[in-house]
Amino acid sequence: MGPFPVSNGYSYILLVVDYMSRWVEAIATKTNDAKVVVDFLKSNIFFQFGVPKALISDQGSHFCNRAMSSLLHKIVFGKACYLPVEIEHKAYWVVKQCNLAYDRAGKQRKFQLQELDEPCLEAYENSQIYKQKVKRFHDQHILRKEF
Structure with a gap:
């Protein structure tokens, strides 16, 4: 697919695909940075479908950074468990x-x-x-x- 035309200032498309069910979640974004990716994963993926077993990415800078690692750290070690x-x-x-x-x-x-x-x-x-x-x-x- 070629470059998409800019529409209302949205120049990027963030796409998430579930490999098993082929379910697609996509949003148009104005910027291509880590904060947008983290917010999208939290609001549209983790809260609706739960935490996936694996995140497969292209190892881009928006997936390998401090914001993403702190999100994943909060998911794993976020709260203490009490009986x-x-x-x-x-x-x-x-x-x-x-x-x-x-x-x-x-x-x-x-x-x-x-x-x-x-x-x-x-x-x-x-x-x-x-x-x-x-x-x-x-x-x-x-x-x-x-x-």
Whole structure:
């Protein structure tokens, strides 16, 4: 494609393509600098679709600079992670005691999984009964033809 004509002062097109789905996001920009790229990635890509696993670029100056590296650093190391127990209980011994009950938690988890199987089996049985009733109804309304 040749050079695009300038329209209302917009002389550049920033284009992002998802390789799997072939989804295209594009904006017209007045400048070709890192701030425009970072703002576009934050507002149109990261907030709408989430953070991609890889950014493939031409290694231009608008992708390899301090603004882009600070954006990526904020995404990875932006906020500290707190466990709900740490927020609720400030004492270390409480957190330690909660973390040591693995065997009891494992038994409770197995029990919960067994309880989940019962509704699944009941739903399967109900679907089989429904299929039998529909088949019986259908068979009763079929007109027999003899040749």
